[in-house]
């Protein structure tokens with residue numbers, strides 16, 4: 706845990722150092738190639754291990770990758786930009802993927818279609834602090850929303866959160882690994898009812914419980 710926090714803070718210091726001086730593209734040859742080249746850029750899948758991942762997160766990731774071998778579970782890839790956004794919004798980024806590796810939300814979601822449930826492995830970094838040493842409740846809510854939302858979006862298509870009810874039972878230590886188990890309980894027309902638990906990696910501590918209502922968007926209705 707301490708090591709992953711240290712790695713994240715090292716990234717932070719490196720970024721601070723780079724902030725002064727030349728433009729981002731001038732400082733970063735990879736970025737420059739993307740900006741000035743016409744070649745197709747393959748987006749980075751963020752739901753894969755990076756050096757900021759702790760041993761606990763890697764261990765759980767490997768366990769779930771094993772479960773994927775017989776096809777019962779599938780790892781869901783995750784990108785910063787949604788393919789759904791229009792060209793003029795291409796700078797828009799998914800909230801949970803807007804941080805450098807290790808500083809914010811590090812997570813991967815696995816989906817089991819037979820059981821209509823997801824498991825999200827989540828490590829919250831130093832930028833998500835609330836009470837010193839612990840995750841901010843809003844960051845926990847964000848991660849629950851994203852994990853439960855994904856569990857709704859796979860069967861439901863384009864959904865939005867209408868209601869999210871969370872009981873925060875124990876504080877989550879910063880940079881620790883938690884497991885968010887979400888399941889689809891019921892579908893009524895356009896309404897999808899889901900529930901989830903947030904537990905420690907060893908499953909001994911129940912940190913939070915939540916229920917959510919997601920609504921499948923009506924193509925006939927405007928959002929605004």
Ligand SMILES: CCCCCCCC/C=C\CCCCCCCC(=O)SCCNC(=O)CCNC(=O)[C@H](O)C(C)(C)COP(=O)(O)OP(=O)(O)OC[C@H]1O[C@@H](n2cnc3c(N)ncnc32)[C@H](O)[C@@H]1OP(=O)(O)O
Nearest residue numbers: 850851854855858863864865866867868896920922923926
């Ligand atoms: C974002 C675009 C989607 C991209 C998807 C990409 C693919 C997947 C990728 C990634 C997966 C997920 C990762 C992201 C997860 C994060 C999701 C968010 O953060 S969403 C932002 C926060 N939420 C809002 O801002 C909603 C604001 N609310 C609304 O816009 C509307 O209220 C909406 C769309 C939710 C429903 O509006 P209506 O007009 O379509 O539907 P009506 O007729 O009002 O309700 C339908 C039924 O639901 C009940 N209902 C609606 N809201 C309710 C509520 N709060 N409590 C109880 N029932 C409610 C109603 O009573 C009605 O029930 P009866 O059919 O009559 O039985």
